[in-house]
Amino acid sequence: MxxxxxxxxxxxxxxxxxxxxxxxxxxxxxxxxxxxxxxxxxxxxxxxxxxxxxxxxEEGPSRSVDSVTVGYGDTLWDIAGRSAPDASRNETILRIGELNSLNGADLQPGQVLFVPTNG
CATH class of the missing domain: 1.20.5 (Single alpha-helices involved in coiled-coils or other helix-helix interfaces)
Incomplete structure (x- = not known):
């Protein structure tokens, strides 16, 4: 082999x-x-x-915000007109709703709201 x-x-x-x-x-x-x-x-x-x-x-410039105490008979329309008289009231009302997480237009006297101001 x-x-x-x-x-x-x-x-x-x-x-x-x-x-x-x-x-x-x-x-x-x-x-x-x-x-x-x-x-x-x-x-x-x-x-x-x-x-x-x-x-x-991308946020852009920050807007100034102020606080307002709701009085008896106040509405969002009135508060928007006083806080930002030169701006559109509808846009200001929407902004107030966003700032305060509001679900409706019901306000209580003494309630403190954050509102945008002209600035």
Whole structure:
């Protein structure tokens, strides 16, 4: 018998280890999945923080606000006319509603409202 016939040549695939589907996932797929999740988290983090200064700069100039105590018989129309006489009363009423989180036009005497002023 020749010595060449008894020698086995081992290659990388025949080293005695055979990866099944789960093993290939753990060896290749899981690290790739972790990298994708980390990249998405980094993109979300830096994307949100990168947009924050731009969002803050779009607000525009701040408007001045004053407080008014509601008197007996006062309406939002009257208060809007006194607080910002040069502005549109409808817009001023909407702004008063936003500033005070009003759900309607019901006011109580003694109630304190924040109102926009001309300025």
């Amino acid at each position: 020749s010595t060449a016939a008894s020698v086995q040549i081992r290659t990388a695939g025949s080293a005695g280890y055979h990866l099944n589907r789960r093993g290939r996932f753990l060896l290749v797929g899981f690290p790739v999945l972790v990298l994708v999740v980390l990249a998405a988290a980094a993109a979300a983090f830096f994307g949100i923080n990168g947009m924050a200064p731009a969002a803050a700069s």
